[in-house]
Amino acid sequence: MSDKVLLDYGSGGKASQRLIGELFLKHFDNPELRRMNDGAVLSVGGRVAVSTDTFTVDPPFFPGGDIGALAVHGTVNDVAMMGATPRYLTCGFIIEEGLPMVELGRIVESMGAAARAAGVDIVTGDTKVVPKGAVDKIFINTTGIGDVIVDPAPAGDRAAPGDAILISGTLGDHGLAILSTRQGLAFETPLLSDCASLNHAIGALLRQLPDVHVLRDPTRGGLATTLNEIASASGVICEIVEDDIPVRAEVKGGCSLLGLDPLYLANEGKFICIVPEADAEAALAIMRADPLCGGARRIGSVLPTDKPGAPGRVLLRTGLGGKRLLGMLEGEQLPRIC
């Protein structure tokens, strides 16, 4: 094959078949994909969770990951957050003509490794190569399918007054890692994206505590935006305590330098977990037993709104003892963060 991706690698003809055979099958190999059909036939339970995401991250390679790993982790996590065991992924590549093959190779290899670590099979896919300038390097869509393990599933509208709000670890790592790469900022300790598949931790949690009310990964828009979605869907107040929110010192430093708020920065390997108060300690213990969630902490509580039917909102108890309303993200803080 050429050392750059050529237009005809996406033609559906001979060159496409070579690309699939020599690169995709090598890294994604599984019986369903090997049949080389236009799709896959899968055995699943009667209730499945499905989620889709397109990844456009710029740059495609960043400290702690790349667009390929991110495309697997991001969708695996979305499916896991629905209370399901992720089992299958589809992937759709859009590649700019001329992308170095070695870069495509690294991305595909990294997707394969991420899929194996998460225990999912990439069962079918599609590759489009578009002329130079029609897309910036490479974008990847993944759609995930998983078997529902708890029903009713955790959902954004199930937060109830009295629940505890937990977070699986530090906030803002992914957003600041991407941004500092773009800006050419260097930190004493290299700042890595947290991108990782959380399905093993989620599975352990749901098997032991099936009454988890809400699971959400605070990606675009960060913790503040995701909590606002939950508060609004559930009609509750999410009150979080500033001093309890874990943020790395270098993320804090980078944020104040750049005028950013870590509560609005994207995360790609963290989740919010809202459980009945009685389950809070058990949930934290289960989370901390997973290597990706060692820094799990309780960060707040769910309260009723002042009047029945009043809109939900998010309050931050600040270090100085005051209370501040945390709104949703307004405007776009960081385009192409994921």
Added chain:
Amino acid sequence: MSDKVLLDYGSGGKASQRLIGELFLKHFDNPELRRMNDGAVLSVGGRVAVSTDTFTVDPPFFPGGDIGALAVHGTVNDVAMMGATPRYLTCGFIIEEGLPMVELGRIVESMGAAARAAGVDIVTGDTKVVPKGAVDKIFINTTGIGDVIVDPAPAGDRAAPGDAILISGTLGDHGLAILSTRQGLAFETPLLSDCASLNHAIGALLRQLPDVHVLRDPTRGGLATTLNEIASASGVICEIVEDDIPVRAEVKGGCSLLGLDPLYLANEGKFICIVPEADAEAALAIMRADPLCGGARRIGSVLPTDKPGAPGRVLLRTGLGGKRLLGMLEGEQLPRIC
């Protein structure tokens, strides 16, 4: 909302929610989507067919359709070709900052109408808006999920000597419609893309003739490339008769003008059906009863290779009585055709 798509419509924050609420929910409305979760929970049979495709067609509006309708039809067809009833679609938008909202509106409306006609629900989605220049206008990924209705499913490796090769209608309409739009060619009779969802015709066929061996839609690479994939996977010769292959006069004319071969042009509303000889007439009758397949014809037969184990290939019996080997598409005839 603004009259152009702004970056923050893809931020995951307030503007994203407005876009989903005011545009996507309006045209795609269904209970699962309305829950506004990061994914959907679906009830399906134990065996599902899944297919994914990214659509990058240029231009996004063309005679007979647009990228939105195409994104529904294309994936609905891929799922149907797996021997399944398409039920759910996910969609992932990548939109260039500045796209006129009226264009996005037309595309989303057209997706909604196509989904209703096909009887599928768009249950979850994702929207990314990227800065100007990072993508050309709009690309759409759809992933389709359907319940398998026959098992073993029709598949590319099931063509057997003695089978009949049928086509559901004229070839090359989509490819030539796109290309003539790009080149500014005008025909006396306007040439329309054939893009349409074939699942109703496929469903009727499979319910009455469950032993259909192969179903494939000849999209990128056209009839010749798709038949080569089948011949190769099944280890057979697909012999087709030039004079029996339906091609509109204006497509023939356009192709000779532009130096293209209609057998390699993309179709978006046609399918190849390979059945045992004994089922051929019944299959044609069922196909012709569907308004989208009125021009269904038998175009050839499956033959054994000369020696057992010899590679499969495609032969064209020409109008002059000769035989010509039809290879796979080499190179890229038409980038961004779908």
